[in-house]
Amino acid sequence: MDAFIGFLQNTQPVVLLSMAVGLLIAGVFVVVFHGRRHLRSNEPPAVPGLPLIGNLLQLKEKKPHQTFAKWAEKYGPIYSIKTGASKLIVLNSTQVAKEAMVAKFSSISTRKLSKALTILTCDKKMVATSDYDDFHKLVKRCIITNLLGAGAQKQLRGHRDVMVSNMIENLETTIKENPSGAVNFRDLFKDELFRLALKEALGQDIESIYVPELGKELTKKDLYNVLVVDPMTGAIEVDWRDFFPYLRWVPNSKWEEKIQRMASNKYVVMKALINEHKRRIQHGEGTNSYLKHLLSLETLTEEHLISLVWEVIIEASDTTAVITEWAMYQLAKNPDRQDRLYDEIKEVCGTEKVTEEHLPQLHYLNCVFHETLRRHSPVPIVPLRFVHEDTQLGGFDIPAEAEIAINLYACNMNKEEWAEPDEWRPERFLEGTHEFSDLYKTMAFGAGKRACAGSIQAMLITCISIARFVQGYGWRLVEGDEDKVDTVQLTAQRLQPLCVYVKPRK
Template structure:
């Protein structure tokens, strides 16, 4: 028996050695980073080291440099930190970083169609179509601005119904912001009390909060096990199906009505495009349309709504800055209505809005890319099909580029004469081939919604509350903690 055990032990030792050598050799191809342990990779550095928060990646870059590798099990993720490095990656190597990185979790809940998680010709065709169609629907034009103004005014009316009493602004904000996207996609809006809308919002919130959680990390490490176990990851799949089912209902309704009118919204244009493209190899079909709807809805709703929530929270905590905005609006515009072009005449207001976006960047990390070919960034070689994530948060807190990065300071966007200045470091909407295609619509929304609210209200702390928490809740996005504010009509506060 002993004679058998000894050769077996030797064989196991050799196999283990070969495994470790192969692992070491594969790791040598990538930039250095935290020590990668079997199974968990470099995640120990977060879980038992620096902790998971919005500064996690920044702390690691200080130790490992501006280009480093964090291993998620056996999957390498290369992170880029620092403005110059991120700029080199996203702009200097835009084509090489135009792929979209996948993972076991993404593969589990998405089909790889649509815009956000597609690649190659499919992605190029879907994105090009979305850009052209959004332009047809008025993005960047007065027609889109008029639609946003309608929803901004509805938000003012909802706030007014609270009569200056404490309330949670989150759901009204999400409803009003999402209705801009709904009108573009579906050709109609959802009332605040609509059950389908509430279910959609709950689904998006659950999916985004699951991102970055322990359950998410376990799924990425052990997908073959997690797929067979109950848990929140299964609820994410259910919630994803709820989102897609809403899209399918809208598509069916549009198919029944399309023959009776000219195209009015994104779904109309897409269905017409499917009819024209009879080629069986076309990437345009109803599944892709459904995925496009969910991609555009999350991008056009959740991120903009989070900006609005943070903006209202930060301004409520800073009545002095809020008063300066109100004074500038009153001095420049008086009682006249606001249009987007007015941002050029309101430098302080514009600077505050940009500082809100810098100070509370809502995405935990930049959007992951995948290399479409081998590429060199800085002095490091990065192989083809590697996931690359730019640390956008680090850019906005880099003391080399911002005078007081840890403070909320509108002067970051003003010159010595009080004129608004653009900053090349302000890469809020990304850069390169995967830059946000809704940037102009997002900027228009932010400006019109907030100025409309500040023309109507003073945003104040509830009685007995000294300050609202500005700590973030870390998930796929950085959300504020639940809170209440008072929207006091300006006439009654004078």
């Protein structure tokens, strides 16, 4: 909403006059025809807002999940708000969220994307953002079979082992060079995670590549910025016209240029990477990769290939890093719980290094993982869905053409479902008050037919990394960082990178 306010402050009077006329016409339409509309007596309670713009001014901070959670305390777990011309139904409890994602899936299976996400995803040409149709079923089957399913993860085990070994080696080097200095955990983790994502998507690590359209060679750091950092930033850039579709004709040039530049840079870089992979295949150098499988389908356009391969890179590089960084923050902040995890690792593994074979026996580690998902949901709000037929949720009538926002943050911070939800307490899952199935109550990977395909990989990478970090080193926060919990971007990434003192264990 800051973008909308800034637009009003900097726009020419003629354009503002045009907007005013458009809003006036829309207002007259609402007044004249609202009375003719059949009112449903059983719709969810509505949060009061202003005429025409609805509740937009109340959402000016880019942390709607927190605002939604506060409203839930007053209006209940399901309510409606107005975002300009659209009605948004917000779900804030586990029960009603699962009802929407599972029982009523057929009525709300369509994705609703902002203009920014539409541009960045080439109009839904990805598994995560596509509508539930034949294309979605095809590409989700491809990514599970060849990359993210249990069988594929066994074949890709070597990549993960190399990743963890590299991180430990880099950590040891950093400590030796500056034994008393703080370690930037994000830099340590994200570089190797990005390397892993490139190997899985393209079959090899990429140190640099020449991009003809840009006329220059891009380093790995450049690649990370273009393919991960910029799109994640652009995904939360608000085009105020999303809220007022009847004003699409009013220009928003500065916003359009920014998003189009991000999308164009991403596109030409991915095109260069794909062309290089094709060249290697022609020379008999191609290795097994997700891209190689997609090329074998022979039915996908260049836009499809670019979007699907980029999806693997950005999703593997971002959300897993977010989860792991928060887990290490909490362990460094809570030395008693860090010691408890270390003791479990010693009991299970003895003097052996932790491997993925040990993970099923490390119950407290499993609790650390799921408690971090609960307290720091990597995607606080599930991407919006569109109601394409009248349905019911939580006992309320939900009209067609409404939008649905599932607020996982509010679900996981609900005092009626979680005791002391503000506290990060992994042992809550070991106290007998929760069934094993409650480990998945956080819904961090969604539920139903649109559940995240990458849940197995995220769990393996995060858990083995945490275990190896704690097995070999003691972790302590930098003084003053105990309460630094602000987040940024589309996911719940920490605003400030985690910096910790790390000491090798004897």
